[in-house]
Amino acid sequence: MAKHKITAIPSIRRLPSYLHIIRQSREEGQEYISGTVIAQELHLEPIQVRKDLAITGIVGKPKKGYPVVALMAAIEHFLGWDEIQQAVLIGAGNLGTALAGYQEFHYHGLHICAAFDRDTSKIGTSIHGVPVFSLETLPIQIRNLKATIAILTVPSSNAQEITDILVGAGISAIWNFTNVKLKVPETVVVQKEDLTSGYAMLCVMMNASRHE
């Protein structure tokens, strides 16, 4: 896996929730939004919000806050969400189908253009409008579709084998929903989603709440 040292990981992880609030405020016709308002919405400290937003390069105006349109543009540009990314979905099971139908991705430039599965009963169908192809056609389709991202929702036992195919076909980034630590060359980035992280947070909060 590429060893790019990414700093400010918690800040980056919070930016999408800021974007969500800022978009709502734009839809309500507001021109400015303050860090304090964002902080209140998300139960964070205002200083934290201002620090997080500073990584995108934008600075608020005293008493007025941040200009809404410029703030959205700054966050989207920082995250690279102002460009469309073509993604392929590997695995058209329940999780893959849920991801294909996840509306939020459309806002963020993530376009899932094709899904792939081994199950012949799924091949030729579509999930939320995304066509499902045979896994055998994966390398040629990745090139044809100019896909840069692969979203991996296959059984763990196939994860590394399919990763090797993805890497060979020139994919730049793998969003890994399996629990396998994938081996990839330095040039390929991997983001591993671990649902148990969120469950850990829930449990620690429950525990803290009981002992109050």
Next chain:
Amino acid sequence: MAKHKITAIPSIRRLPSYLHIIRQSREEGQEYISGTVIAQELHLEPIQVRKDLAITGIVGKPKKGYPVVALMAAIEHFLGWDEIQQAVLIGAGNLGTALAGYQEFHYHGLHICAAFDRDTSKIGTSIHGVPVFSLETLPIQIRNLKATIAILTVPSSNAQEITDILVGAGISAIWNFTNVKLKVPETVVVQKEDLTSGYAMLCVMMNASRHE
């Protein structure tokens, strides 16, 4: 939402991945594991791993590292994963079905004992062995099953209405997979999962990788 100030959130989020590695090392028959080995596996700094593990109260031995069995027990106890939690799944769609079949949860004491849906074609069936009931029976079933956790995977438009029912039925914790910011009393904890956070990380890593 309960305002319990949880510190060390990034550390808590990393603990499950440590547990995964430590469990593997126990299965390989090892008695001790060093912070450095865990750090290498996850591309972290050893000092970070030692700091994270310190929140569970365990201390390593110089040159030997941490005793594997005690370390697992300390993490599981810190997270409350040494107790079984009865959970109900609200929404038996694709995401709900994927969560019902997620094997990792079994290791962590999370027992999904029932699912609920409005769709009459799903009621009476089961998903990965979890029986699906009518949403109308939710309050009585939560009490009968002594469920403490609700996993919410319903459409966003129903999220608050169902949350109010859950709170009325005495649920302690909601694991929220919708994109609605739920209103709950102070006594109920909510962990909101945001898939776009992981996508933000992936995009920032891709960008860093391109500019090397």
